[in-house]
Amino acid sequence: MSNLVGYTPTPIRGTVIAQAVRDADVMGQMQKSFNNFVQSGQIWALLIGLVIGYMIRSLTSYG
Template sequence: MSHYSDLISQLYWQLPVNLTALAQTITDPNVLGQIQKFWSHFIQTGQVWALLIGLVIGYMIRNLTSYG
C-alpha cells in the first residue's frame, strides 16, 4: 500500500502548476445572503416536505430491513 501512495504522490507533484486549482474567482461574497436566499427558495418550493417525507420513509425502511 505504501508503494501505491508513493506513486500517487509522485504523479501529483509532477503536474504542471497551471493544472492545479490555486485560486477561485468570487463573484458574490455575501455568503449569509446566499444561504438566506437558498433557504427561502427551499421552503417556498416545498422541497423541505420532500426531504422530511424521504427521511421518515427511509428510517422506516431501514428499521424494517435491519436484522436483530
C-alpha cells in the same frame, strides 16, 4: 523510462490562482437558497424521504 510505462507528463496550463469575487455576501446567499428550498416545497420531500427511509431501515434491520 516514463514513456515505457505509457505515462507522458503534461504541462500545467491556465492555472487559476485567484478569482474576482463579485458578491461576497455568503450568509445572504445561503439564506436566499434556504428560503427557496422551503418555498419550493423541497423541504417536505426531504422530510418525507427521511421518515420513509428510517421506516424501511427499521423494518429491514435484524436485531
